[in-house]
Amino acid sequence: MQSSEIRKRFLDFFGVRAHRYYPSASLVPHNDPTVLLTTGGVQQFIPYFLGQERPASTRAMSAQKCFRTPDIEDVGDWHHLTFFEMLGNFSFGDYFKKEAIEWAWEFLTEDLKIPPERLWITIFEGDDDAPEDVEAKELWKSVGVPEHKIFGLPKSENWWGPPGETGPCGPCSEVYYDHGEEFANGDPTEDSKYGPGGDEGDPRFLEIWNLVFNQYEQLKDKSFVPLSKTGIDTGLGLERTTAAVQDVLYVYDTDVYAPIFEKANEYTGISLGDSESTDRALRIVADHARGMAFLIADGVRPGNQRREYVLRRLIRRAMLQAHSRLGMSPRQLAGLAETVVDYMGDFYGELNSARENILRIVTGEASRFVEIYESGMSLLASEIERMRGGYFPGDVAFMLHDTYGFPVEVTREVLAERGLSLDEAGFEAAMDAQRERAREAMQGYERVVAAFRDQEIRSRFVGYEREQVETRIVAIEPVPDAGGEVFVVLAENPFYATGGGQVADAGWITSEDGQLEVFDAIPAGDYQVLRARFESGAFEAGDAVTASINRVRRQQIEANHTATHILHWALRAVLGQDVVQAGSYVGPDRLRFDYRHAGKVTDDEVGRVQELSLQKITENQPVRYFTTTLEEARNLGAMMLFGEKYSDLVRVVEVDGFSRELCGGTHVRGTAEIGAFKILSNRKHGADLYRIEVITGRDALYYLTGATERAEEVSEALKVDIDDLPAAVGRLREEVRTSREAAREHALKQGLEEVGDLIEGARQVNGTRVVTGQVAAADVRGLRQISDDVKNRLGGPSAVVLAAALGGKAVLVANLHPDVSQRVEAGEIVREVSGVLGGGGGGGATMAQAGGGNLEAIPEALARVRVILDQRLADPE
Template sequence: PVIDAVNRHLEKNKSTLTQTEKYIIADHMRAVAFSITDGVMPSNEGRGYVVKKLIIEMSDILLRANIKKPQVSNFIDVVANIMNKTYPEISKKSSNIKNIIDSVENAYIKVRKEKMPELLKSVKKSLTNSNKLGELFFSFRDTHGLTIDTITEILSTISVDKNILDTAWKQYHVLMEKQKEQSRASSKMTGDVFIESDLDLNVPKTKFLGYEQTSANLTLLKLFKENQEVDFVEKNDKIQIITDQTPFYAESGGQISDTGYFRANDNEIRILNTQKTNDIFIHLGIVEKGTFKKNDSVQGSVDNIRRLSIIRNHTATHLLQAAMREILGTHIAQQGSYVGEDRLRFDFTHPTAVKKDELNQIERKVNDFILACDPIVIKNLSLDEAKKEGALAFFAEKYGDIVRVVVAGNYSKEFCGGTHCQFTGQIGLFKIISESAIAQGIRRIEAVTGTVALEILHQQEDLVEQLAKKMKSSKEEILPKLTLQQKRLKELENQLASQQWQNIQETINNILENKKSIKNIDIISSNFKNLDMNLLRKISDSLKKKSSSSIIILGSHTKDSASLLLAVTDDLIEKGFKANELILEVAPLINGSGGGRPQLACAGSSEPAKI
């Protein structure tokens, strides 16, 4: 059925594909549909990178068949219909899946359109340098995302020596393999303190007490100093400690670890971090007083004030997801999180920026949950039972046969191994501080709770009071007064621009008289001080009206910046001179960058001396 849908689109667009390419689209489409439905969003890392790559490969096949508009998302309905009985979730989420695919495909089409001419120009400059060609292939594949087929298609338009091309592709594969090795190395788990070490961790699993208590008597089973096991430690030693049991939460699931102290009489170890590997907890700390030896008994005490701040943020993260699913839709799925003592961060699937009024609704809803002071209920269920109850799971986590489910009221139910409040009311206050994009189809909200939220509100109130004092007005009058001042400022700016334009018009003829001609092409250039880009455009338009077969280059500089405008007359565009290509040659001369259209392009730099 997917291939039939592809054939219909090909017939409509009068295009053709090989049978292999059709099968590729069909297979990729199914994989993308299931992945996004399960919460794997297109990104530049891990499984998300694979999904993004599959969408781009489908898009690239259709683009090379001369189908210029986004088409990939049109095949989602076919997959949804096929799988409707056995996997109805695809149909339920089809609209969101289409938006995500369109976002990736539109971005790729834009990059492909911009980067193909740039690659062609770069290749032409390096036709005899195989290493440089290999580096170009790698850069445009890895950094800009052009497919191998597209790069090959570009190469087919020019003549490249076969031996040089073969060597260039070998260089490409060397660079790609090196990049893969670096990626594999960086993807190794960093949460395990002793990863790839020779330390002996042959001890029983640590019993975690932190759900019920924040202090306990512990036995020091193993001591490590400078990655070597030792029998005793003394003041100022930086150490790792394994105990028989612990109230200290080890960093996992996005929640940071507990800190605190181990104490025995007058001896003291400050615990700075807690990690775990294979359910063995490793406490990292520094001896601040006295000495300790293996098998000593100590009192372990978590920094309770810090722990309370962390659990407020963690429980608030659950309430945030519940509020977002209610207000934005059930397509919202967690893609990552950070729970610290000072703030929380929640990454989630959503195709567009969350609007200000939506953020306000979400914030109000979370605070409603807090005011309800609902109990937080912890359940230990089998994995199947938890799923049947509708508990939400984070796709990147691995779960055992028995899972811990955290329930708040009748609105939040999630798999979670973190520490939490006993009642939602303990959070106190919830305040969103930012919303942003971190990848295609993935957004991020950062927020604060409790006294940190209150402090931010105090800071904002102080800022408003200072502003009112500066403007010699009441708080209520700030906005009207500011609006009036902006209006006056705009009027003055317009007057200044008008005066500047009158002065410049008198020099237009002088600029034209100083033009230089090269092979029947006029190069018209001039440099100005403190002119904005709008005025440079007006000057360019005026010069174009009075000239033909011309390339116009105008510069402007201030104390801290430089701007370039490059324009090309229509007759030269027809001969292959394009402003958006020429600016790529000129901009590096001022250590800047830019872009634009064939008729007009701009560039900027922070080095005015180079203008």
């Protein structure tokens, strides 16, 4: 049974049960700028569940296109997807658990013919706040599920909502497909961790359907009361269900992706299973081709902001693999996206309408990327050659990004393939410096500033107390050389302007006739200048408007700002009172704190800082703000930034008496609002300067969930409990080190045994002994050591150029006597022949190195080396 047939059967099944069909919502959420992209089937029905709107029918069904951005970097393995389809049936105060469970079972076992014995169930196990979902358990038993195949899971796994601090919520019940005992890590009837939803349940169990039972309302005190009208929200993943119906282990083995793989094979002759590297590339282009086609069809265009950047990143990441691994052209990548139109356009008509746009946009964006890639790769390769240590300089990555347009994500991927890492702190520092230059340039528009000054503007900041305000425009001027953008000043302004390390608020200015999107706010003396772009309508000074900040973004910034104060206190508590703040960044995505400390900061001390910070957060300490005199603030012991100028009246932010700082930023009301808190890194940036980076709230939870999943995957691969991972990894590293050393010694011995033959074959070219050849080596260090040995044994003027096959790549080393380097430099030699190997290279006068992916070209490259040496050494002058 094909995936399209499964989708049709689902809609037919619930259609005859009086469910109203709702077409898929756009991937671009309607009327909700706080949400990046549509991530689930329930999204378009949230107003019905919240009682904000009345549905046309109390029963609904849909096939929803979804896109999840956190998985982009993970796509390439056998599991992760960015774009997927979610089939769902919904009840708004109509039927409840009995019908939802019975229909789910009937559809899976009778319509889809999935053997009942292959299906396992999870339910909510209960806790102090809500009881075990016994009703769901008994209903599953009544349709024929044995009790030993029903597992209880905690709230973290089997509970939905509320969508805010209060509102509807309830337990979930999930249906899992059992691939069979041959994929088991243990017996689930003896230990639940081997069962569905368990820590070691993969890959045996595949979740295919989630049934959410909205039966409670969460109140402000976090207690639950029964909902007056219950609801049902289900999500059946089409790709996963297809894998179950077709009884294949991975979604990429289903018919969903087959047309894309077939088209890729038509272009390249490469199929799944040819090699691990091409398999990964094929999975990336298959997933991303679907995502880019649907995003473009829903009106998204490549750019540098929000969802536009998601599309650009998707096309570039796909083209990187298509070009470097599969040998495909930009037009061929667009051809893969067109294949999505061909086989999905019958159901999603917007794809057919957007066919020409999809081809044009993908081809254009991919072509531009290839130009950037080709020029950037040679620069990147030469910079890698100059590296000292395992970290690629952040300022160089920024230069490639800023000057040549070479995406930093590509730099990261290239480095990862070579076992290297990017100096992220250095890259961010360069980015911050650029942002500061841009901000200064923006504030330097003399014409705009003069115009505002001449108008004798009066404006008042009300953003501490109010997030939305009815106000009026007191001044508005176009931004020079930026079409569609304006500078605006409001009589009453809720937007916090950049200051004290905190980024500016964003949001909207609306009137009866139009809307502006505010994306920056700049302090300008006694008022704030907002920078905004037109979304619709026209505006002029004197207009009555509503100014609204982006509340979700503000909450994230507030959480990170209060967390910064707690972090500062914890650092001083652990490291000592000599800790001095040297700078900070507080944004919606993370916080960064630079500090000076004379001593070394250990991992244990960072762990104690994390622990202390979390302790204060979970205690839900109250946060209060007050204005006082500068003298009184000093008497209270409030922290002040060294060198900062303060007025006579200052604002103090206090966290329950243990932290006091002079601060004009926005903060949470209680520390528990921060949520999770995770220190990502603490790196040294100078003699006594450190930079610590932290994420909080939802981002921290996503990070920790991802880290846990990766740890579980590793523990599964190593067949050890997750608690034993550090010891197991330590043993594995030692085994790998020993094995590599043995292999290296063997290869070096073999290579050195070949030295005699190489020396006997040395040619004389105008008094220089020349040796070229291919040898066995374990790594680049071994190849260089062999070249040193040959050069030393030759004695006198000599030129040694050796090549080896290392890790599937061709590597060439040129090692010249200093006298020879006066006539031809090693770096010149490798740069001239690196193209033959399909890569790049560089180096100094006496030692240089080149590499590339074309192993078969080694003899040709060495022949070219001999020609170069004969030509350059022929004339002693």
